[in-house]
Amino acid sequence: MAGDERVPAQIDPTVPSVARMYDYYLGGKDNFPADREAAEQVIELGRQTGTDIREVALANRGFLIRGVRELAQAGIRQFLDIGTGLPTQDNVHQVVQRVTPDARVVYTDNDPIVLAHARALLADNPSTIIVDADLRRPESVLEAAAGHLDFTQPTAIVIAAVLHFLHDDAEVARIVETLRRPLVPGGYLMISHAYIEPGVGEEATVDEVRGVYGRSTSGAFAWRGREALHGYFEGLELLDPGVVPAQQWRNDDPYAWPGLAKGGVLAGVARVP
Numbered sequence: 001m002a003g004d005e006r007v008p009a010q011i012d013p014t015v016p017s018v019a020r021m022y023d024y025y026l027g028g029k030d031n032f033p034a035d036r037e038a039a040e041q042v043i044e045l046g047r048q049t050g051t052d053i054r055e056v057a058l059a060n061r062g063f064l065i066r067g068v069r070e071l072a073q074a075g076i077r078q079f080l081d082i083g084t085g086l087p088t089q090d091n092v093h094q095v096v097q098r099v100t101p102d103a104r105v106v107y108t109d110n111d112p113i114v115l116a117h118a119r120a121l122l123a124d125n126p127s128t129i130i131v132d133a134d135l136r137r138p139e140s141v142l143e144a145a146a147g148h149l150d151f152t153q154p155t156a157i158v159i160a161a162v163l164h165f166l167h168d169d170a171e172v173a174r175i176v177e178t179l180r181r182p183l184v185p186g187g188y189l190m191i192s193h194a195y196i197e198p199g200v201g202e203e204a205t206v207d208e209v210r211g212v213y214g215r216s217t218s219g220a221f222a223w224r225g226r227e228a229l230h231g232y233f234e235g236l237e238l239l240d241p242g243v244v245p246a247q248q249w250r251n252d253d254p255y256a257w258p259g260l261a262k263g264g265v266l267a268g269v270a271r272v273p
Ligand SMILES: C[S@@+](CC[C@H](N)C(=O)[O-])C[C@H]1O[C@@H](n2cnc3c(N)ncnc32)[C@H](O)[C@@H]1O
Pocket: 018, 019, 022, 060, 061, 064, 082, 083, 084, 085, 086, 108, 109, 110, 111, 114, 133, 134, 135, 136, 159, 160, 161, 162, 165, 218
């Protein structure tokens, strides 16, 4: 991608970006050598702990697509997708606007390349915008979204594969609690988050993965378990099948996902009563 005129001047391509590493896991081309090198390190460390990182990324995307499609089919017409990532196949707006052509979507991210690519993709889509907002300032995320979404109407807030880039548990809980606040009855909260099965986290390789992400744009990585996710959904009505590995969330695909026995992404969707 180096030399591409869509690369904003302020980015440093030698620092691995979590957005571009994820793009690499998914088989995308919007990444630099430093991203690929860091991603390959994580893929190798994953292999050593029995986890296929590319399967993790694909399982997460599968959950995201099935989840927003179901919510669109349930009548939700507004989506706020926080930490949206680089455009890929079947982006949220494409999935939900196939169900409801005028569904409104706000994407937020803090990576300049994500913003540049999404702006190019969305230039002709009046129902969808991307805004530059940092999840660590959730009030600013809501403020930016409020210009495009009507929070008096049921809205789905999507926080997929991004909370694990923040290491402070209390901060993450506060962020989710703030983001949930404007949801009116009939709205939804969708979350996915990296986890590892008990025991796997004791291995030194886990520290090495933390180290790779520590040197990336996020500066951190933290796995969390079912208890943490249940906390984020507290007081809401969890849809079946509850908080489960992403590949198991309403998935009819008989494929067994053998690379995810030791960890992956936990996912859930809940409705505001
Ligand atoms: C692993 S990707 C997930 C993309 C998409 N949500 C998905 O689940 O397929 C994480 C995304 O979160 C973004 N991100 C990381 N930290 C962020 C922050 N503090 N504020 C906003 N976005 C952030 C990254 O730039 C990246 O695009």
